[in-house]
Amino acid sequence: MLKTHTCGELRKEHVGQTVTLAGWVNRRRDHGGLIFIDLRDRWGMTQIVADPAQSGEAHKAASEARGEYVLQVTGVVRARPEEMVNPDLGTGEIELEATVIKILNPAKTPPFYIYSDEKVEEALRMKYRYLDLRRRRMQRNLILRHQVVKYIRDFLAERGFVEIETPVLFKTTPEGARDYLVPSRVHPGKFYALPQSPQQLKQLLMVAGYERYFQIARCFRDEDQRGDRQPEFTQLDLEMSFVERADVMSLIETLMTGIVKDVSDCELLYEPFPRLTYKEAMDRFGTDRPDLRYGLELTDVSAIAAKTEFKVFTGAVEAGGAVKALVAPGCGDYSRRQAEELEVIVQEAGAKGLAWLAVNADGTARGGAARFFEGERLAELLEATGAQPGDLVLFVADEYTMVSAALDALRREFARRLELADPKKISFCWVIDFPLFFWNEEEQRWDPSHHLFTAPLPEDAHLLYTDPGAARGAQYDLVCNGYEVAGGSIRIHDRAMQERVFELIGLDMATARERFGHMLEAFEYGTPPHGGIAPGIDRIVMLLAGEPNIREVIAFPKNQQASDMMADAPSVVEPIQLEELHIRVVED
RNA sequence: GGGGGCGUAGUGUAGCGGUUAACAUGUCGGCCUGUCAAGCCGAAGAUCGCGGGUUCGAAUCCCGUCGCUCCCGCCA
Numbered sequence: 001m002l003k004t005h006t007c008g009e010l011r012k013e014h015v016g017q018t019v020t021l022a023g024w025v026n027r028r029r030d031h032g033g034l035i036f037i038d039l040r041d042r043w044g045m046t047q048i049v050a051d052p053a054q055s056g057e058a059h060k061a062a063s064e065a066r067g068e069y070v071l072q073v074t075g076v077v078r079a080r081p082e083e084m085v086n087p088d089l090g091t092g093e094i095e096l097e098a099t100v101i102k103i104l105n106p107a108k109t110p111p112f113y114i115y116s117d118e119k120v121e122e123a124l125r126m127k128y129r130y131l132d133l134r135r136r137r138m139q140r141n142l143i144l145r146h147q148v149v150k151y152i153r154d155f156l157a158e159r160g161f162v163e164i165e166t167p168v169l170f171k172t173t174p175e176g177a178r179d180y181l182v183p184s185r186v187h188p189g190k191f192y193a194l195p196q197s198p199q200q201l202k203q204l205l206m207v208a209g210y211e212r213y214f215q216i217a218r219c220f221r222d223e224d225q226r227g228d229r230q231p232e233f234t235q236l237d238l239e240m241s242f243v244e245r246a247d248v249m250s251l252i253e254t255l256m257t258g259i260v261k262d263v264s265d266c267e268l269l270y271e272p273f274p275r276l277t278y279k280e281a282m283d284r285f286g287t288d289r290p291d292l293r294y295g296l297e298l299t300d301v302s303a304i305a306a307k308t309e310f311k312v313f314t315g316a317v318e319a320g321g322a323v324k325a326l327v328a329p330g331c332g333d334y335s336r337r338q339a340e341e342l343e344v345i346v347q348e349a350g351a352k353g354l355a356w357l358a359v360n361a362d363g364t365a366r367g368g369a370a371r372f373f374e375g376e377r378l379a380e381l382l383e384a385t386g387a388q389p390g391d392l393v394l395f396v397a398d399e400y401t402m403v404s405a406a407l408d409a410l411r412r413e414f415a416r417r418l419e420l421a422d423p424k425k426i427s428f429c430w431v432i433d434f435p436l437f438f439w440n441e442e443e444q445r446w447d448p449s450h451h452l453f454t455a456p457l458p459e460d461a462h463l464l465y466t467d468p469g470a471a472r473g474a475q476y477d478l479v480c481n482g483y484e485v486a487g488g489s490i491r492i493h494d495r496a497m498q499e500r501v502f503e504l505i506g507l508d509m510a511t512a513r514e515r516f517g518h519m520l521e522a523f524e525y526g527t528p529p530h531g532g533i534a535p536g537i538d539r540i541v542m543l544l545a546g547e548p549n550i551r552e553v554i555a556f557p558k559n560q561q562a563s564d565m566m567a568d569a570p571s572v573v574e575p576i577q578l579e580e581l582h583i584r585v586v587e588d
Numbered sequence: 589g590g591g592g593g594c595g596u597a598g599u600g601u602a603g604c605g606g607u608u609a610a611c612a613u614g615u616c617g618g619c620c621u622g623u624c625a626a627g628c629c630g631a632a633g634a635u636c637g638c639g640g641g642u643u644c645g646a647a648u649c650c651c652g653u654c655g656c657u658c659c660c661g662c663c664a
Contacts, residue, residue: 027624199664
């Protein structure tokens with residue numbers, strides 16, 4: 001080893017020892033005579049003192065060193081005098097008096113500060129990601145990520161789970177997201193697909209009798225990016241045999257609680273995790289992934305609105321839609337203009353418009369919708385919504401899903417404005433009882449709301465034959481701070497039921513056999529009832545780290561255009577490579 | 589595919605129709621033996637993303653384009 005200790009290690013008890021450190025020059029303070037260097041490595045920083053009276057050569061090397069030079073320093077650990085102790089540094093009670101300083105490697109001046117977490121344009125950080133990763137923020141995030149993954153491995157190993165790797169080169173599944181395809185050299189015109197998740201393989205591992213499987217699995221989906229979505233991402237993929245919904249949920253709840261408490265410095269808000277049905281989540285929050293760190297719940301005021309003279313309200317109710325309200329506490333002082341500017345938010349979510357009123361101190365109301373709510377009507381409204389004097393009440397009237405989407409957007413906007421979402425707080429909840437299918441109007445068929453192996457709740461199984469839209473799935477989503485962080489289900493292990501699902505989603509048996517023949521056949525050889533879940537590691541670590549997007553917890557992420565800006569991937573390839581793969585590129 | 593935001597020395601920002609484009613920091617040089625965001629003095633460093641237009645005059649206004657980013661669609 002080129003170092004005897006780390007830069008974060010030396011304390012008072014090492015005083016007098018001769019040690020060797022190695023690391024990067026974080027900062028250098030040249031006093032002409034004495035030179036101080038903060039030598040940095042992953043573990044911390046140690047102050048090096050180069051005194052020309054002690055070693056002329058070490059002092060000369062120190063004067064040549066610049067930011068980010070890589071140095072090896074040998075010297076004697078010395079206690080700092082009382083008034084020179086640096087309480088901000090773990091090693092602040094000592095310093096290393098250099099006898100030998102060796103420049104292991106010089107460094108160009110970096111394009112941005114390494115020693116400061118000052119904001120730098122993300123494109124530049126990505127181009128020099130290896131420098132960005134030297135910064136404290138990224139080191140903290142990646143180490144946190146390691147700790148989370150290690151906690152998961154230890155936790156599951158203790159409980160009898162086996163970690164099994166599954167192939168990255170597998171088979172296309174056109175039902176889901178767009179696949180990343182890999183051409184086959186050996187099979188002209190044929191392609192592997194990178195897995196969107198190891199879904200089929202983990203179910204086959206249950207057929208194979210492993211009973212408890214997990215994997216820290218890389219997944220690939222060729223869809224457009226978001227702050228919480230990357231073309232490749234990591235899931236804790238997990239599957240168990242002989243379990244019911246409650247078993248999987250309880251395991252994950254214990255795991256997540258442990259991670260938050262033992263690995264992060266975040267506060268866990270609710271134990272046990274609240275459980276919401278899909279319907280309840282949509283009714284109360286307008287979304288199936290509500291952020292429960294704050295209230296701002298929606299109120300259905302359709303019944304009251306139907307009694308008003310407001311055509312927009314009555315029309316929506318008559319058409320079978322809904323009128324729902326959101327109360328923005330303390331925002332009653334919004335001007336007409338401020339209130340009307342909010343309309344953009346709901347319009348972006350697809351709603352036609354936004355109605356509003358502010359509750360005055362005397363209990364009367366002002367604003368666009370105020371004239372429809374007078375006297376008893378207003379009293380009813382305030383009673384229903386809980387709005388107080390000084391509050392702003394916002395209404396959206398439309399089809400139920402539109403109202404939900406619009407008020408969800410508005411709710412999140414007010415959480416932001418009122419700073420209600422504390423990033424140090426972690427609030428999980430389960431969302432259950434999803435409909436098994438959503439009706440796809442365009443294709444005139446049922447689409448699975450989770451995936452096509454999801455079983456219905458046992459008590460709803462008969463509905464597959466009578467009223468598929470009413471069947472609830474044995475599905476569970478884990479939501480954290482407004483993000484879906486895990487989704488799972490109990491799977492279908494019965495061939496007849498699986499075939500019925502294929503039929504409902506418009507997959508004829510010939511096609512199903514071609515795509516999933518191996519699954520169908522496997523299910524005929526003694527399949528245990530089984531189910532699983534797949535928490536998204538990137539999102540969970542993002543939330544624990546208090547970061548705004550998952551790129552901050554991925555070492556080498558891709559940008560919004562799915563490019564790697566450091567390596568410049570994807571890139572053109574040699575014609576010979578294409579030829580071997582039997583591929584011809586067509587110009588647009 | 590659609591909508592919004594941003595783009596000015598290495599970096600972070602200011603300037604938003606009118607002198608030589610400003611400030612901080614970094615870089616380079618000088619001085620400096622107790623600093624830890626070291627200090628003091630000095631210097632260099634910008635075709636204001638790119639192209640076009642309006643104007644006597646454009647970093648500033650308009651159009652286009654490129655890049656990054658956020659959102660909708662998409663994400664079984």
